Amino acid sequence: MSDVDAAVSALREGALIHLPTETVYGLGARADDPEAVIKVFEAKGRPRFNPLIVHIGDIVLAEQIGVFDDRARALAKAFWPGPLTLVVPVRDAGLACDLARAGLDSVALRMPAHPMALDILRGFGGGVVAPSANRSGRPSPTTQADAYEETGAFVQASPDGGDCHVGVESTVVSLLDDARYLRAGAVTRAQVEAVIGPLASDQAEGHRSPGRLSLHYAPDAPVKINVDEPSASAAYLAFGPTNFTGPVIQLSARRDLHEAAANLFRALREADRLNPPVIEIAPMPEDGIGEAINDRIKRAAGFVG
Known part of the structure; x- marks a missing residue:
């Protein structure tokens, strides 16, 4: 070959x-x-x-x-x-x-x-x-x-x-x-x-542009990160099983970081389309691709950029 x-x-x-x-x-x-x-x-x-x-x-x-x-x-x-x-x-x-x-x-x-x-x-x-x-x-x-x-x-x-x-x-x-x-x-x-x-x-x-600092896509709704117990009115981006009864969008039900990374931007858009007062995101591990996921959600929440 x-x-x-x-x-x-x-x-x-x-x-x-x-x-x-x-x-x-x-x-x-x-x-x-x-x-x-x-x-x-x-x-x-x-x-x-x-x-x-x-x-x-x-x-x-x-x-x-x-x-x-x-x-x-x-x-x-x-x-x-x-x-x-x-x-x-x-x-x-x-x-x-x-x-x-x-x-x-x-x-x-x-x-x-x-x-x-x-x-x-x-x-x-x-x-x-x-x-x-x-x-x-x-x-x-x-x-x-x-x-x-x-x-x-x-x-x-x-x-x-x-x-x-x-x-x-x-x-x-x-x-x-x-x-x-x-x-x-x-x-x-x-x-x-x-x-x-x-x-x-x-x-x-x-x-x-590639190679330049980027804020990237940020939802219209405010974003809170590292949330274990979401507020009643939130749209919640979960990472693994959750008992939350409000709108839940799973990044990865099996807590797979690769799956969460692949789903991240779609999940943010899906949450934003619900017009919630706030989007809350579960804590994400920092290891491996988790570092990039956390960087991205920090940007969406306005901490970086």
Whole structure:
């Protein structure tokens, strides 16, 4: 089996791969499967659920996942395949799960300019999240050997696509309203402006970009965390069995942190749709992926951000 075939097979099984790109080596997982995406956060030791870039192999899939306007199409035509990520409204959330988007109504999309990456993406046929393949806080890997040293224990396939010729993460541009330059990269601000005109301040949409501090999705109702005995009027996000007689939305009845992480954003939205005076959340363990869950619910409660 070739390296490309092995990577495609691993993605289909929900396993992790190393994805060689022109910017850095990515830690890849299928974007439509929250259980696969969770493995990325665990492998990286990532402290919170940042939005992740969804890598695609063609513009047709990109427009199935996200809503492209004339600006997005012009930038894609000018710089794709290449080191430019476009943040656009999500069209089909089933193709890029809540965890991949950090619960946002937008999605970050990129078509990498690397032959092996494109072969893998087109062979798989769906979106692939692929943040840099380093452990959190460490330098991004630009060779297969470095990627394997960082996160090789977590991947099922680690194809060698040679050295990355860009070596820094992609430029990120938001096109949700005014165009904004959210993260600098090999595609410069001047190059983007030459295609679509002047850019607005980047501050208003910074939370939409991978690699930046994010408040992410917060419900309309106030959120209280670490609640063992919910108040009578609350919508309660439970973790395990509960005797609460009000509205209960289970993160995981069997107290499985992976299941709770996969259900988190859906549960917050479901609770918010009940229009409760308050959303209360059961205490969550801090071990493993629990650290990211706790970071996320602290942000929803307004303690971080």
